[in-house]
């Protein structure tokens with residue numbers, strides 16, 4: 367039997383719980399808010415994304431990673447956080463190769479990626495798979511965001527926030543490890559996104575840091591996704607939601623594929639005035655979200671949990 371992760375909150379988004387306006391919607395929104403404030407993390411069961419769509423997406427990414435190094439490396443961008451990255455370490459294949467596609471719900475952006483493949487049949491097929499998967503996970507993001515706003519009684523801001531959302535899809539491939547090899551493949555960090563939805567193949571490896579400092583391995587139940595709070599939610603909630611520290615440990619006979627759909631805003635991140643009062647003075651100056659992403663990368667603030675305070679603290 368798969369190991370249980372009892373200390374991590376799990377929320378069921380079956381259709382009757384995620385229909386806006388119903389009483390179950392209100393109680394699910396409360397669960398979302400409580401899980402985010404207490405853990406910065408939850409597992410969500412959501413059966414609207416079929417296993418066929420998910421498996422086709424993972425297979426497509428496997429095909430990409432099976433391409434020769436030279437071909438993969440041609441996927442680049444002028445933005446420091448997009449493109450393909452994979453570097454051999456100590457003469458061994460890299461433990462982690464990552465591929466970050468900006469704006470992955472737009473046809474043009476996805477074509478920038480699928481154009482790496484030579485056959486036009488393959489390009490069309492991959493484009494459809496990527497768009498189908500990322501659009502459905504983006505819908506899940508929007509549902510969660512709507513619940514967060516509902517939970518704080520500020521759903522009036524939902525439409526304008528939704529209009530400004532921007533996504534990055536990052537696929538991580540972790541190679542199988544050798545017997546007795548146990549690699550910290552992704553060091554402890556928090557995400558600079560508003561929030562991130564993580565999905566994976568059947569190989570575990572993600573761990574989240576609990577309040578007592580211990581590491582809790584995350585086991586993904588069927589049809590579930592992990593929701594990780596990032597810096598954007600910290601600023602927007604005016605300190606009520608803390609980003610979750612997480613890492614990846616690889617010790618597995620099979621490669622692990624994980625997919626992160628990182629949710630950002632195109633514009634400025636700031637706490638709504640309703641969440642600022644005498645008990646909750648404003649903690650961060652309004653900031654441009656993609657400036658934070660660039661600074662995190664170029665100033666090497668990736669590992670600094672308090673980077674928002676350092677950069678934009680009031």
Ligand SMILES: O=C(O)CCC(=O)C(=O)O
Nearest residue numbers: 538552564572614624626
């Ligand atoms: O592979 C995972 O499960 C998590 C990866 C991660 O934390 C990240 O890409 O920011």
Ligand SMILES: [Fe+2]
Nearest residue numbers: 555556557612
């Ligand atoms: Fe992360």
